[in-house]
Amino acid sequence: MHTIFMDLLECPRCHGALTWDIMEQRGGQIEEAETSCKACGATYPVHQGIALFLLADLPRNDFWEQSESGISSYLREHADVEQQLMEGPVDLLTPADQFLRGMVLDDRGAYNEARRLTNLALPHLYTPAYQSCLQSEIQQLASMLFPTSWPLVDLASGRGTLIETLLQRVDQPIIISDFSPTILHRLRRQQESFGLADRMTLLAFDARRTPFKQGAVQTMTTLLGLSNIEQPGQLLHELRRILSGPLLAIVHFFPEDDEANVAAIRANMDSPFLFRRSALEQFTNAGWQVELVNVQTGQAHPTPPSVVFPGLQLDGLPVAETTLEWGLLVAR
Numbered sequence: 001m002h003t004i005f006m007d008l009l010e011c012p013r014c015h016g017a018l019t020w021d022i023m024e025q026r027g028g029q030i031e032e033a034e035t036s037c038k039a040c041g042a043t044y045p046v047h048q049g050i051a052l053f054l055l056a057d058l059p060r061n062d063f064w065e066q067s068e069s070g071i072s073s074y075l076r077e078h079a080d081v082e083q084q085l086m087e088g089p090v091d092l093l094t095p096a097d098q099f100l101r102g103m104v105l106d107d108r109g110a111y112n113e114a115r116r117l118t119n120l121a122l123p124h125l126y127t128p129a130y131q132s133c134l135q136s137e138i139q140q141l142a143s144m145l146f147p148t149s150w151p152l153v154d155l156a157s158g159r160g161t162l163i164e165t166l167l168q169r170v171d172q173p174i175i176i177s178d179f180s181p182t183i184l185h186r187l188r189r190q191q192e193s194f195g196l197a198d199r200m201t202l203l204a205f206d207a208r209r210t211p212f213k214q215g216a217v218q219t220m221t222t223l224l225g226l227s228n229i230e231q232p233g234q235l236l237h238e239l240r241r242i243l244s245g246p247l248l249a250i251v252h253f254f255p256e257d258d259e260a261n262v263a264a265i266r267a268n269m270d271s272p273f274l275f276r277r278s279a280l281e282q283f284t285n286a287g288w289q290v291e292l293v294n295v296q297t298g299q300a301h302p303t304p305p306s307v308v309f310p311g312l313q314l315d316g317l318p319v320a321e322t323t324l325e326w327g328l329l330v331a332r
Contacts, residue, residue: 095124129298156225
């Protein structure tokens with residue numbers, strides 16, 4: 001965590017001022033520390049460069065953390081499956097299993113080979129239209145970033161798809177965030193191997209109650225992150241509190257008359273951000289001015305299942321072929 005971001009932060013529980021006890025620092029990066037709130041006494045550690053501002057009273061469901069740790073645990077207990085996934089010829093694996101092998105290699109620190117396998121699998125996991133729309137939205141977002149977009153926070157960074165694009169557009173260090181410390185630790189090790197870690201500050205927090213002072217964040221980005229936040233509740237009010245500039249959110253929307261996918265969404269997550277009408281209503285009702293730019297549509301299919309792990313699919317949605325509406329949601 002960069003020291004230059006200390007003044008942006010406050011207690012996410014009560015918004016009190018923080019005091020810092022820094023135990024280890026390397027240049028402008030804090031490696032080990034503890035910060036405590038002057039008002040309520042809550043404490044938050046910085047461990048291995050990652051600042052942890054998570055609150056125990058907010059529910060969370062860490063999909064990537066669960067799936068990756070579950071796979072790793074399963075492989076440790078099933079040597080035959082480990083051999084099938086990790087030791088056989090790559091070209092004999094299905095695209096889903098190539099991707100899963102890449103995930104495991106990434107977890108084990110073989111980042112270049114993991115990236116190669118991911119790039120090999122992706123064209124067979126997602127339709128050309130899906131990939132084209134995604135890349136178009138990333139380029140649209142990048143075109144709206146400038147050196148003055150700092151301080152910049154990427155929300156729900158997940159596997160870090162946006163990181164290199166963001167770092168190419170903004171001169172200053174940026175804040176990479178997720179509610180999973182495990183994911184952030186993996187991202188740090190990964191980006192260290194690519195020489196980018198010194199440009200990142202890693203913060204673990206829940207977007208519904210962030211550790212930022214009012215108006216402290218100039219720009220916030222997210223790639224499909226809004227729909228992954230469970231029980232969003234006051235999410236948009238919290239983001240409006242901390243942002244002094246735009247929220248740039250890559251989104252895709254399902255058709256409301258898509259019975260199979262709508263039923264799956266309602267049953268499993270019920271996110272208002274997966275439908276255009278309800279997403280825009282959420283923003284308007286929370287006091288935002290919002291527009292959708294670079295709108296396009298593209299066919300999407302369910303991701304193919306794993307063979308090594310029968311029944312496992314990489315993405316829960318879509319469950320049936322559909323046409324997604326993509327866009328960059330710009331909210332101020």
